[in-house]
Amino acid sequence: MLLCALLAAALMFADHRLTRMEAVRAQLSTVVAPIQWLVSAPSDILTWGSLALSEQRALVEENRRLREQLLHLSHRVQRMSSLTAENVRLRELLDAGKRQDVPYITAELLSLDADPFTFQMVVDRGRREGVYVGQPVMDASGLVGQVTAVSAFSSRVLMLADASHALPVQVNRNGQRFIVQGTGKYDSLDVLHVADTADIREGDLLVSSGLAGRFPPGFPVARVSEVVHDPGQPFAQVTAEPAARLQRSRHFLLLFPAGPEGDGPVGDEAAPDAIRVPPVLEPDERAAREEEP
Structure with a gap:
């Protein structure tokens, strides 16, 4: 046991001090990938068993709800088509360039880091699918984080909630730009250096600004949950809640924005099975207009 403890301490010191350990870590991640799949297998088997043993009444009720949801979404798509055409006409009037589609591939959660401080x-x-360090990751609700390490069969993702993660954002309502940083909590982010006179309110949607070149613009990041003005202080204390479901999501999208920083793949060369999809994010006023009868 003492020998194992000394060996672990030596490996941690080498990993902290030597850059060559990145390649060793990647190879070790490749070796333990089958073990990670084996650990996640019982959960997948239990999920399949629960679905197989579901009562017919529950399935019929779920089918009915899905049909109603499909009808509602079809109605919204019809409204969206006219709004999209209107947006295209307005952008042509402003002589604005067309937005580029963002290719992506899907991914599934294998494991979470057991360290409570990360x-x-x-x-x-x-790496087989073209994943690279610095690649943005999102779920169905918003941005989750970015890739920090890649092996042949798996990748490690640093989430927005980590205290060492920060990214540039802008208020979707008025375009003001700020920096959002993790707080070490899943449900809270700090908006840094917000002037006391800045036009930011509770409920404002914060989206990626694209200024750093790593995260594509227009994707939801967080929603402002609290704005505290302290008299006599030049900056307000602003807290936001992540748009992504960091504790519940199991399926993710790995985006391939055009021209990412670093040596990662670009555009259509990112991955052979990458799917192209435009980031659709309508302003709050337009969303409110859709809900009107």
């Missing part, structure tokens, strides 16, 4: 996870996509 917020990282491992997904089942790696």
Whole structure:
């Protein structure tokens, strides 16, 4: 046991001090990838068993709800088509360039980091699929984080909630730009250096600004949950709640924005099975207009 403890301490010191350990870590991640899949297998089997043993009444009720949801979404798509055409006409009037589609591939959660002071996870996509360090990751609700390490079959993702993670954002309502940083909590982010006179309110949607070149613009990041003005202080204390479901999501999208920083793949060369999809994010006023009868 003492020998194992000394060996672990030596490995941690080498990993902290030597850059060559990145390659060793990547190879070790490749070796333990089958173990991670084996650990997640019981959960997948239990999920399949629960679905197989579901009562017919529950399935019929779920089918009915899905049909109602499909009808509602079809109605919204019809409204959206006219709004999209209107937006295209307005952009042509402003002589604005067309927005580029963002290719992506899907990924599934393998494991979460057990360290309580870091917020990282491992997904089942790696170098074979074109994943690269710095690649943005999102779920169905918003941005989750970025890739920090890649092996052949898996990748490690640093989530927004980690205290060492920060990214540039802008208020979707008025375009003001700020920096959002993790707080070490899943449900809270700090908006840094907000002037006391800045036009930011509770409920404002914060989206990626694209200024750093790593995260594509227009994707939801967080929603402002609290704005505290302290008299006599030049900056307000602003807290936001992540848009992504960091504690509940199991399926993610790995985005391939055009021209990412670093040596990662670009555009259509990112991955052979990458799917192209435009980031759709309508302003709050337009969303309110859709809900009107």
